[in-house]
Amino acid sequence: MNNKSVARQKIKFRIRKKISGTTAIPRLSVFRSNSDIYAQLIDDQTGTTVAAASSRQKDIAAQKAPKVDKSKMVGEAIAKKAIELGMKKVVFDRNGYVYHGRIKAVADGAREGGLDF
Numbered sequence: 552m553n554n555k556s557v558a559r560q561k562i563k564f565r566i567r568k569k570i571s572g573t574t575a576i577p578r579l580s581v582f583r584s585n586s587d588i589y590a591q592l593i594d595d596q597t598g599t600t601v602a603a604a605s606s607r608q609k610d611i612a613a614q615k616a617p618k619v620d621k622s623k624m625v626g627e628a629i630a631k632k633a634i635e636l637g638m639k640k641v642v643f644d645r646n647g648y649v650y651h652g653r654i655k656a657v658a659d660g661a662r663e664g665g666l667d668f
Contacts, residue, residue, distance in 0.1 A: 559647040559648070560647065561647075562647040563646055563647030566644065566645070566646075566647065567644070570642050570644060571595040571596075571642070572592070572593050572594055572595045572596075572641070572642055573594065573595070573596055574594050574596060574597070575638075575640075576638075576640045576641060576642055577592040577593055577594050577601050577633075577638060577641055577642070578592070578593045578594075578595060578641065578642045578643075578644050579591075579592055579593075579629065579641040579642065579643050579644060579661065579666070579668065580592075580593055580644040580646055581643075581644065581645060581646050581648070581654055581657050582646060583646075583648055583653055583654060586618075587605060587606045587607050588605065588606050588618070588621070588622045588625055588653055588657060589603065589604075589605040589606075589607075589625075590603065590604050590605070590625050590626065590629045590657055590661075591603040591604075591629075592629065592632070592633055592636075592638070592641065601633075601636060601638075602629060602632040602633060602636060603629070603632075604625050604628040604629040604632060605625060606618075606621045606622065606624070606625055608628065611624045611625060611628065618653055619652060619653055619656045620656070622653040622654075622656035622657045622660070623656040623657070623659060623660035623663075624660060625657055625660065626656065626657040626658060626659060626660020626661040626662075626663070626664060627660040627661070627663060627664040628660075628664075629657075629661055629664070629666075630660065630661045630662075630663070630664020630665050630666045631664055633664075633666055634664070634665050634666075638666075639665065639666065639667055640666070640667045640668065641661070641666050641667075641668045642668060643658055643661075643668045
């Protein structure tokens with residue numbers, strides 16, 4: 552692996568030592584690829600994904616918008632799913648990425664959608 556990947560993995564493990572999701576307060580984990588962004592709510596006690604959203608969903612992918620705007624839409628979509636499941640509070644997991652750009656857009660969209668973290 553290259554140095555950038557190794558550094559992100561170390562940061563990711565350091566973050567994951569400190570935070571975890573529960574049934575009441577799940578972990579909002581974000582994964583960023585070059586073209587898409589994915590967000591999922593994870594219950595770490597049972598090891599299950601409660602809800603997920605991504606920029607590959609038909610309603611988001613159909614939009615002609617920059618990646619940052621699509622990321623904000625993903626945040627709003629995951630917030631909507633969480634509220635439907637009765638979850639208002641989450642723990643944000645940036646997954647080793649810098650809290651900037653698309654990662655920040657997902658967080659802002661989730662906050663605007665009604666999530667608290």
